[in-house]
Amino acid sequence: MALEVTRVRIEHHAPGRIGIGETRPRLSWQIAGAEPGFVQREVEVRLSRTMPGESPVTGVIALEGPDQVLVPWPGEDLRSREAFEVAVRVRDAGAWSAWSDATVAEVGLLRADDWSARPVGAAGDPGAGPHRRPERLRREFALPAGIRRARAYVTAHGVIELEINGQRVGDEILTPGWTSYRHRLRYATFDVTDLLRAGDNAIGAWLGDGWWRGRLGFGGGLKDVYGDRLAAIVQLEVEAEDGTVARIVTDDSWSAGPGPILMSDLYDGERYDAREEGDGWTLPGYAAEGWAPVTIRDDGGAALVAPTGPPLRVVETLDPVAVEAKGEGRYILDFGQNHSGRLRLRADGPEGTLIRLRHAEVLVDGELCTEPLRTAEVTDELTLAGGSTEWTPRFTIHGYRYAEVSGWPGDLAPGDVVSEVIHSDMERLGWFESSDPLVDRLHENVVWSLRGNFVDIPTDCPQRDERLGWTGDIQAFAPTASFLYDVTGLLGSWLQDLAAEQIEYDWVPPYVPYLEIPPFDKLPRDPMAVWGDVALLTPLALFERTGDRGLLERQYASAQAWLASVEAGAGPDRICAGTEQLGDWLDPNAPPEDPTRAMTDRYLVATAYFAWSARRLARTAEHLDRPDDAARYDALADEVTEAYAARYITPDGRVQDDSQTAYALTEAFGLWPDEATRERGTARMAELVDAADGRVSTGFAGTPLVTDALSGSGHLEAAYRMLECQEAPSWLYAVLNGGTTIWERWDSLRPDGTVNAGDMTSFNHYALGAIADWMHRVVAGIEAVEPGWHRIRFAPRPGGSLTHAAARHLTPYGEASISWELSDGTLAVDVTVPVGATALLDMGDGERELGHGTHRASVAWPPAG
Incomplete structure (x- = not known):
């Protein structure tokens, strides 16, 4: 070759x-x-x-x-x-x-003075009420012959979809996505050369509430967070063959009018009356009755920025795997997979027929279980204009596996209702498989939870009245996410919003973009461990996976500010007591009504993270060639580690609270005072796992670390026992009970088949899926040990009942992969190293150096000694 x-x-x-x-x-x-x-x-x-x-x-x-x-x-x-x-x-x-x-x-357009478009929208009072009808905007214009190149630069206060001469522009969903609109408003760029023609043309914009003025948050949420009026910002630039450029921009020459979307909300859904469509409204010569001149809006002051990550798109279409007719035009559809998306219909019925679509993640007694959705209505409605139509809602998105279709005219035929899977159009990078179908399904559940929650920002859930960018969730999950998908552009954008809001609030909020939603608007501006640590740990995790030093440099001031706030909150004794903490959130031992009441003291969790973040910031400083900073943060980490050991660890190796999480934090973060204490403490951790028959007893703080802490301290089989446990609480319990994504609670569905009655019961939360990172690195045995996968460590550690595992990852240098088989006491391993990288192969009998290419080796397993 x-x-x-x-x-x-x-x-x-x-x-x-x-x-x-x-x-x-x-x-x-x-x-x-x-x-x-x-x-x-x-x-x-x-x-x-x-x-x-x-x-x-x-x-x-x-x-x-x-x-x-x-x-x-x-x-x-x-x-x-x-x-x-x-x-x-x-x-x-x-x-x-x-x-x-x-x-x-x-x-794209780099400077503010590149823009001549202004935000425009309908004049007059936008109205009150829970939902308001969004407007459409249009303008006609003429172009000379000989069009060489045309670009549309598009954004909105709200969400927008553009049409030119009756054709949709691009295939993005919910443009421009969600950023911290007070600081940054993203725009999209489209090549529209083929949609234009010499002579008369028309351009139109659909608008929707989106995150701008739609309902956001829990407990009823907030409306009009960024404004109560919608606006389009569109700049169409057309270059002729002679080099002249025509610009058609949003200004007072546009007009606004009603459209068929009667209401559009991310939580509550969309109502659409096809009788109001106005055929040809984006064609020249349309009789725009009822339309009126637009008004120019205040631009809000946010910088217009180009995207760094991919847009939202329809990435897959699912057919129902089962359809149950309930009578009188009502059907329950099972798409076989919990996901984020929307339904697409092909309907034929009389004018005025109302078709209603409802969505849910689970069924109870054969009907949609909507209680976990809280106040989100997640209901779309289509009123037919008569005859055949194809329709999908434009400006809403739901999280569901099941859908109820009611009011359907006639019989529901195959292909009449399908589901469009929607998320940020990231490239898949990583895969895993093993000899255990349940473990493989667990990994697939992790993948689908990532897909369902990377919806322009890293959300907590895609279905209920929340869908916020919780910082603790992605802090725990970023290493897993960056193995499975190319998430750096998306998370890099989100981290810029975090840094902007951190400056505004002098605080790393628990979710970004931050909204002052009760009761979180009453929180003291304390540094909350696990959550706020995202400002420091996630940029470093992305750097280690991608080698993106620029991202690390850009977020360094944010990371420093975070650690400074932790240091100030802890005080001279270096113990993080007396501050607001969420602790080991959703420990399965906590009561459903209060997930903060974990077995592990919240201040122990916070102090452990303080030591770890100080140590990791020292490594960040080294990567950025800041030796003085590195020395200072290492010294701080030493002080916190000493204080932690004195406060929380006894000489016999017991850690306060004697919990899986307490030991996992102490081991994973290197907080033992000496090796002898470590040996006693980690042995106690393994005893706790064995006493629980492998059941999980950790929440957000402990779950990403517990299997690593076990396998890294010589208790590999205890880690596998947790992985393969099938009783609640465990990862495979959800798999065996029909879960196709990771659940928010270990028992979101209880053993008796009832749904957990707690206020937070999501069936699509990725945080507890952080186990997949351990599956990649330890079970399969593939890990980046120098930034960007420049150096790879292959170190498979078979255990439990597994006889085979494999993983591959599209590194920046090319595909790296490992596959191992265990048979008759022999471990056989095949690995691939991409050109430009080097590798270490560790099969328990010492390390060997590998260059690029494919390699095969085998050893007796388990190794002697």
Whole structure:
């Protein structure tokens, strides 16, 4: 196989992305076909740049060295609207590879003065009431012949979908997504060249409440969080063959009118009357009766920013696996998988027929169980105009496995109702499999919970009246998420919002974007461990998986500010007492009505995290070449560790509260005062697991750590016992009881088949799925030990009943994989190392160095001694 360069990438963007916001985007590439011993020594980057109205400029830039991941931009700064192509070739001391395929991208609008569009919406009072009818906007315009290039730059106060000449623009859902709108409003960029024509044209915008003025939060939530009026911001730029540019922007020349969407809410659903559609409303010459001039809105002051992550899209379509007719046009549909999405209908019925769609995660006695949804109505309604129609709600999204369709005209035929799976369109990076179908289903549940909750931000749940960016959830889950999907662009954007709100509130809120929702609006602005630690631990986790030093640098001040607040709250004794803490949230031993009443003292949890975050910030400082900071934070970590041991650990190795979480934190965070105490303490941890027959006794703080703490301290079988336990509370209990995603509570569905009556009972929460990270690193045995997977450790540790496991991950250098089989006392392992990376293989009998390529080895198992 010839040497070749593949997969040239620009930042964390998908190939072909237009509207990026980086002036100096970093480049990455992979290498295939390299002979053993190959080391990249020279690189040539062929860069072609084109500004609208100008001829392309192409040059070749020479680089030296082995770097191939997030390599600094080799050219001059990019400008607004500039398109570019990048191709790469490499060599060691021999012949050059062929040039890679060119990767293309295009810059968006970088400066405030690039925008001439204004926010516009319907004039007059927006009205009161729980839901208001969103408007549509339109404008007609003429263009000359010879259109070379056209771009639409689009955002909204609310959510928006654009049409030009009767055709939908793009395939994004809920544009522009949810950012902290007070600080940052994202925009999207679309290539609309093929939708325009010489002569008369028309452009129109659908608007919906979205996160701008829709209901947000629990306990009834808040409305009009960012404003009570919707607005579109659209800038259409059309370049003619002669180089002239026409700009059609939102201004007072647009008009607003009613549409068929009667109400649109993320929690409560959408009501749509097809009789109000107004056929041809985005075609030239439409008789816009009842439409009126728009009014220009205040722009709100937020910076317009380009996306760093992928948009929301329909990524998959599910057919129902079962349909039960209930009579009189009512059906219960089972899609076989809990997910986030919406239904798509193909209906044919008389004018005025009302079809109602309701959604739920579980059934009770054959009917939708809506109690866990709290006040979210999650109901969509379609009124038919007569005849055949295809319809899906535009501006709402639900979390469900089951749907009730009522009012259906005639018989429901196959294909009449399908479910569109919607989430951020991230690239899948990681996979796992084993010899146990239940363990594999557990892993699949983790994947689906990630998919259901990465809906532009990392939410806690996709179904009820909440769906917030809880910081503790993603802090626990980020290592798992970054193995399974390319989440760096999405989380990088969310972390920028976190930093902005941290400055505004002088506090890392428990969820981001932050809303002052009772009772959390009454919280003291204390540093809450596990949750606030996201500001420090998650950027470092992303750096370790991607090598993105720029992200780490950008979030460093936020991480420092977080740790400073913890230090101030702890005081000179270094014990985090007297501050507001959520502790080991959702410990299964806590009463359903008060998930903070865990077995483990909340201040023990907070102090353990204080020590760990100080240590991790020292490592962050080292990565950023800040030795003085590293020394200072290491010294602080030493002080906290000493204080923790003195306060919480007895000489015989017992930790206060004698709980799985207390021991897991102490072991995973390296808080034992000496090795002898560690041996006694970790033995006690294993005793607790055995006494519980492998049942889990940890919440948000302990669950991501407990199996690591066991396997890392010589108690591998106890860890496997927890993994394979089938009794509640355990991971496989949910699998055996029909769970297709990770549950919020270990017993969201109780052994007697009833739904947990607690106020928080979600069947799609990813936090407790953090076990998958241990499955990847320890069960399968694949781990990054240098940032960006530059160095890999393969160290499978078979245990329990498993006779096989495998995992693979698309690292920045290429695919790394491991597969092992255990048979007749022999462990056989196959691994793949991508070009540009090196690896260690540890099969319990010492370590061996591996270069790129495929390797096979076998040893007696278990190893002697």
